[in-house]
Amino acid sequence: MKRLSSIFALTILLFVSCGKKESSGDDFSKPTTETPSSEPSSTETSSAATDAEKYDPHRGEGKYDKVDLGAKLDQAMATEGEKAAGVKCTSCHKLTDEKLVGPGWKDVTTRRKPEWIMNFITNPDPMIDKDPAVQAQLEICLVRMPNQGLSDAEARNILEYMRKNDGVK
């Protein structure tokens, strides 16, 4: 059992570390001596700490600061959202509270702020690395939610579809 749980921990660790990629985007390795501060390894601990302090678990991380929801459901958007979700989401998410590959969608719009949902579905990797709720979820699902390359419109429509699923009329 102990062995199992350590394997479990290791798996999580591996997966979390997997998520950090495409960091040094501009570097083309001029084979010169680098200043130590530009090495990601040396700054990782401190930046991770500051990131954790800065991280807002209600908003998440991404470009969405404020998402305006209508008082009523936008039926047209929800229909579009259903289509997009059919291509990119529902292979892994059920509309009920049943877990498939990922958690069920039921009540997600009451559990999470719209900004959080928009940020998470368009920018999952950094949030999987930082968000305590997502990290807890990852321990259950064990599959990192893939970035499905949602456009802004697709993401917003899917959010409306989630609201419809949660009974907004």
Added chain:
Amino acid sequence: MKNKFIQSIFVIAVGSMLFTSCKPKDSGDAVSGDAAQKAYVAPGKYDEFYNFVSGGFSGQLSVYGLPSGRLFRVIPVFSVDPEKGWGYSEETKPMLNTSHGFVPWDDLHHTEMSQTNGEVDGRWVFANANNTPRIARVDLKTFKTAEIIELPNVGGNHSSPFITENTEYVVAGTRFSVPGDYVDGDVPINTYKQNFKGHISFVKVGKEGEMDLAFQIVTPGVNFDLSHAGKGKSHGWMFFSCYNTEQANTLLEVNASQKDKDFIMAVNWKKAEEYVKAGKAKKQSVKYVHNKWDEKTHTATSETKNEVLVLDATALKDICYMIPCPKSPHGCDVDPTGEYIVGSGKLAALIPVFSFDKLQSAITNKQFDGDYSGISVVKYEAALHGEVKKPGLGPLHTEFDAKGNAYTSMFVSSEVVKWDIKSLKVLDRVPTYYSVGHLCVPGGDSKKPFGKYMIAYNKITKDRYLPTGPELAQSAQIYDISGDKMRLILDFPTIGEPHYAQAAPADLIRNNGQYKFYKIAENNHPFAAKGEKEAKVVRQGNKVHVYMTSIRSHFAPDNIEGIKMGDEVYFHITNLEQDWDVPHGFSIKGANNAELLIMPGETTTLKWVPDRVGIFPMYCTDFCSALHQEMSGYVRVSPAGSSVPLTWSVGTNQPKI
């Protein structure tokens, strides 16, 4: 006993003498102290250049980083590749179609990158198939072979694919002259002189890279070896080295090295273009195929063509000229200014360098030395800029840096010689390990060489790697050429027998509109399933089409029943991922072609003909998530005529009977 001992000592001594004598000097300590630092690319850092290396008899193109020598990818081109399903999936099979049917391999010798204004532009790499003559275009946005065109009238497509300075044409000269496909080829072989002809192909390249065999030039029968396009002032001309100007047809190693000088054939392709426009080319009836990959349907098509336009070089006097070149010329390289044409005779003890300006005035002033089977021969001295004296043994190929230097590989003496193009003075030499063929300097055959590195592609790898059986790894070596002296910084093993290679700055590749994944909305594959709700199984007679999706970590459907013996099952798998770096695999027990590797957003088809009744597991072959092992399913195969209905499901067990 004593005798035996002495004998064996003698054998060892002679043996080691032989060994050392064929080794270049300093094989042990040719690497200087900071070589490792110069070749080192730290984890997480990118290489500076991408090196596109021919895979020789493997038929593939390999991509290496410079200066690290790290292998990034093997791109299947002319040979089937079970790893990627190339030539095995239904969509890729047409890419390897030829007028001889499906040809599953070839011998890829040279790579040439597309250029704009004579500079490497990072769009495409062209590659030749030697055996069944073809030219391929590899798209560097996708790192996939996008197009393959077969060449008629040709045997051994060696002298290709070399491009003009704006990628107007990809040019290919035949290695073996043969009777044209449009004449009766059933002739005695010893009628070579009368009946065998050379054909040089000019393949037009469109804006999107699409290739079209524009015309061919028919020449007297010789062997064309290599080629390079003029540039700058010599733009509009193409130069081909030719050997076997003796026109022998047997024991060529003796009979094709009789003459002191063979030729470099200079072709005025702008003039040839005018003649084609003026209707001077004959339409000949031939058969060749043209295969294209469609990025939206993820599917190749193969089209058979039946005509080619042929210009006669002996009838049209001002398109081809022969320049005498000592002796059995192999390489034919044009310097960045376009003024100097370097010929390298495999058997010559010097390197002749010709001047484009002098060639032009020789042609204007008719300084000819008679003709060769109807083509004017320019006087050697009239076209000659000068000779590099005693450069080494067996000069083959020359590349250039940005500082007016040339680098020539010496096959026999296993070394690279650096010399000054203008003064023709030898400046430096370094050993290679061993028997170097082609060289590559990033941009080294363009108007703008990047210099910095030179890579030598070697034929023999003695003493670099353990003999893992009789065969060693093929090898390449990287030299730092940024200083006055060339310095070896790294060896790296290669696939196949590496021939030519090209290199471009990594930044150019990254910024060329590179694909990260296929957008699922733009997937126009006729059997795509865009989302699990489109997953289904459709029977059409004995053909069963499975529209299947894959995502971390399952297939849909993952249970299929009602397949019967005698069915042909087509698994059309759509990878629903929209995140780069997550391909999914697909394999099924007993599949006798290959697995599939499906890129994010792509649809790929595996044909499977069950050979027995039973339950057949299928699974993903590419580790995709913590639940990768769980990404699997079952197919039930029933006897022919069975009444098991066709059903499929995911997440639902069918009711027990």
